[in-house]
Amino acid sequence: MVDRISPAEALGDALLAGERAALARAITLSESRRADHRDAAQALIRRLLPHTGRAIRVGITGVPGVGKSTLIDALGSHLTANGHKVAVLAVDPSSTRTGGSILGDKTRMARLAIDRQAYIRPSPSSGTLGGVAARTRETMLLCEAAGFDVILVETVGVGQSETAVADLTDFFLVLMLPNAGDELQGIKKGIIELADMIAVNKADGDGATAARAAAAQYRAALRILAPASGPWSTPVVTVSGLTGAGLDALWSKIEEHHARLEARGLIAEKRRRQDVKWMWAMVQDRLQAKLRHDPVLKARAPELEAAVAAGRLAPTAAADEIARALGL
Numbered sequence: 001m002v003d004r005i006s007p008a009e010a011l012g013d014a015l016l017a018g019e020r021a022a023l024a025r026a027i028t029l030s031e032s033r034r035a036d037h038r039d040a041a042q043a044l045i046r047r048l049l050p051h052t053g054r055a056i057r058v059g060i061t062g063v064p065g066v067g068k069s070t071l072i073d074a075l076g077s078h079l080t081a082n083g084h085k086v087a088v089l090a091v092d093p094s095s096t097r098t099g100g101s102i103l104g105d106k107t108r109m110a111r112l113a114i115d116r117q118a119y120i121r122p123s124p125s126s127g128t129l130g131g132v133a134a135r136t137r138e139t140m141l142l143c144e145a146a147g148f149d150v151i152l153v154e155t156v157g158v159g160q161s162e163t164a165v166a167d168l169t170d171f172f173l174v175l176m177l178p179n180a181g182d183e184l185q186g187i188k189k190g191i192i193e194l195a196d197m198i199a200v201n202k203a204d205g206d207g208a209t210a211a212r213a214a215a216a217q218y219r220a221a222l223r224i225l226a227p228a229s230g231p232w233s234t235p236v237v238t239v240s241g242l243t244g245a246g247l248d249a250l251w252s253k254i255e256e257h258h259a260r261l262e263a264r265g266l267i268a269e270k271r272r273r274q275d276v277k278w279m280w281a282m283v284q285d286r287l288q289a290k291l292r293h294d295p296v297l298k299a300r301a302p303e304l305e306a307a308v309a310a311g312r313l314a315p316t317a318a319a320d321e322i323a324r325a326l327g328l
């Protein structure tokens with residue numbers, strides 16, 4: 001009888017039973033670029049889908065040094081002590097360039113790294129932002145199937161990765177530094193629109209007063225940039241990942257948000273909207289991959305690129321020729 005059970009089925013069962021090694025293997029499978037691995041991963045995720053979706057999904061962003069890993073270590077430990085199972089994932093497309101991931105690095109979260117109720121997975125280390133985020137989304141689903149009920153997805157506060165993480169999660173937490181006068185001046189409207197909460201971090205010792213002042217400024221900025229609408233208005237809190245001050249209140253707000261939106265069916269609605277976005281993002285990724293590997297294009301592109309760069313050919317004419325070659 002045993003030989004009737006396919007390896008993928010056995011892997012799925014072990015993962016559902018909460019075996020960490022099975023979860024790690026499933027994630028490795030889903031991150032693989034080999035076509036047969038991708039197929040196996042897709043089959044596995046399809047099978048596990050009914051067991052997903054029960055976690056609170058939280059995105060966390062902030063510039064390097066704002067204290068993300070310290071805060072995640074403290075918050076995650078607080079949550080596991082209260083009976084939660086916490087997965088920490090990361091979206092860091094820059095790791096392709098630097099060759100090593102800085103986010104989701106276990107050494108940055110000393111307590112969680114040895115916590116049996118926590119699972120830390122660094123960012124997939126290669127591919128486009130779309131590809132990295134898509135793999136992270138699959139990892140999130142696998143973690144949910146394995147029984148993790150809190151998913152924290154970390155990203156740096158630069159570039160497009162914030163939008164990608166906001167599209168993966170139910171709640172988007174933006175960490176800010178005190179003494180961020182300049183930052184306030186240049187506060188990005190985009191990031192404020194994504195934020196479900198702003199937390200001014202390092203509100204401890206000498207930093208406490210500055211953090212409170214910064215929080216007041218952010219509150220004022222929010223009133224102008226993002227007036228409250230709908231069932232949630234973005235709170236601004238002060239916290240310290242170092243001392244743990246304010247973390248209880250921070251998590252209560254996240255739970256309150258979840259309860260309030262869930263009662264109105266808005267979490268499910270948000271996730272469905274995200275799924276549709278993901279569908280198109282994945283189609284675009286595939287199209288781009290197809291483009292990159294198209295033999296006709298591969299043969300002609302260098303010449304056309306050189307001609308456009310040298311000003312010998314208009315970009316429109318080159319684009320037309322490429323489109324014709326691709327039958328578009």
Ligand code: GDP
Nearest residue numbers: 063064065066067068069070202204240241242
């Ligand atoms: P990340 O790059 O955003 O992950 O930031 P880290 O968590 O690595 O923290 C960067 C630096 O800030 C480290 O030296 C930390 O010790 C320090 N730090 C982090 N959180 C706090 C905090 O809550 N208060 C204070 N005073 N320092 C902190």
